[in-house]
Amino acid sequence: MMKPCKQNLVQHRAYWRLIPLLEASGRMQMAIDKWLLEQHQLGLHPPTLRFYTWSPVAISLGYHQSKFPSHWQQITWKGEPVELVRRTTGGRAVLHQGDLTYAVITSGFNGSRTQVYQQLCKFLIEGWKSLGIELQYGEAGRGYIHNPNCFGTATGADLVLADGNKLIGSAQLKRGKAVLQHGSIRLAPDKELFGRVFETEVFQPINLPLIEPTAVIEALTTAASNCFNVQLEVQPLSVREWEAISSFL
Numbered sequence: 643m644m645k646p647c648k649q650n651l652v653q654h655r656a657y658w659r660l661i662p663l664l665e666a667s668g669r670m671q672m673a674i675d676k677w678l679l680e681q682h683q684l685g686l687h688p689p690t691l692r693f694y695t696w697s698p699v700a701i702s703l704g705y706h707q708s709k710f711p712s713h714w715q716q717i718t719w720k721g722e723p724v725e726l727v728r729r730t731t732g733g734r735a736v737l738h739q740g741d742l743t744y745a746v747i748t749s750g751f752n753g754s755r756t757q758v759y760q761q762l763c764k765f766l767i768e769g770w771k772s773l774g775i776e777l778q779y780g781e782a783g784r785g786y787i788h789n790p791n792c793f794g795t796a797t798g799a800d801l802v803l804a805d806g807n808k809l810i811g812s813a814q815l816k817r818g819k820a821v822l823q824h825g826s827i828r829l830a831p832d833k834e835l836f837g838r839v840f841e842t843e844v845f846q847p848i849n850l851p852l853i854e855p856t857a858v859i860e861a862l863t864t865a866a867s868n869c870f871n872v873q874l875e876v877q878p879l880s881v882r883e884w885e886a887i888s889s890f891l
Contacts, residue, residue: 668727
């Protein structure tokens with residue numbers, strides 16, 4: 643089991659790939675995550691960390707989420723339809739607007755699903771701590787499953803601010819020893835769009851100082867390197883990889 647956030651003095655650290663920030667459609671982003679997980683499971687690709695945004699704005703549905711409001715198929719944002727996308731991971735619907743998504747594809751973590759969540763979330767906690775923001779795990783009870791909005795409640799797999807407001811919602815998929823964990827980090831959600839999607843006037847604004855996404859990525863990347871004791875090497879997706887990923891669309 644990996645020990646988080648303890649520097650190892652051994653000269654050679656394990657290698658992880660860092661894919662630069664990527665903006666693309668939800669379907670493409672989910673195809674990339676799925677392809678990376680398959681390649682890692684087959685032993686053809688190293689552990690990977692990446693960050694991405696969704697364009698156009700999208701609502702991602704959990705893999706087993708069979709019911710959702712019919713009006714979601716007609717919602718538009720700034721003149722473009724809001725895309726409905728199915729994740730390979732579980733959980734409830736997430737509105738991807740004004741957020742930053744992280745994805746970790748790796749292996750070698752042992753324990754229950756919750757324990758693996760918390761081992762992988764350690765870099766999120768440490769990264770935000772370096773920015774002056776303290777996070778803790780959520781404590782939602784069993785009733786959370788009836789809420790279609792992922793950010794309406796916070797479970798033990800989610801991270802909340804000191805005021806209890808949820809900042810990061812994560813979901814996980816395991817394939818053998820390989821695991822994909824990705825999650826949405828709320829940075830600048832739009833109140834009006836949120837209200838139209840989830841048909842509610844209840845909107846909890848994110849109480850954060852003004853922090854640019856690039857600063858968040860830098861802090862989280864540094865924390866991941868330290869927590870997992872790895873050397874992150876920046877490597878964009880190649881033309882050949884894009885061609886392989888297209889088969890997962």
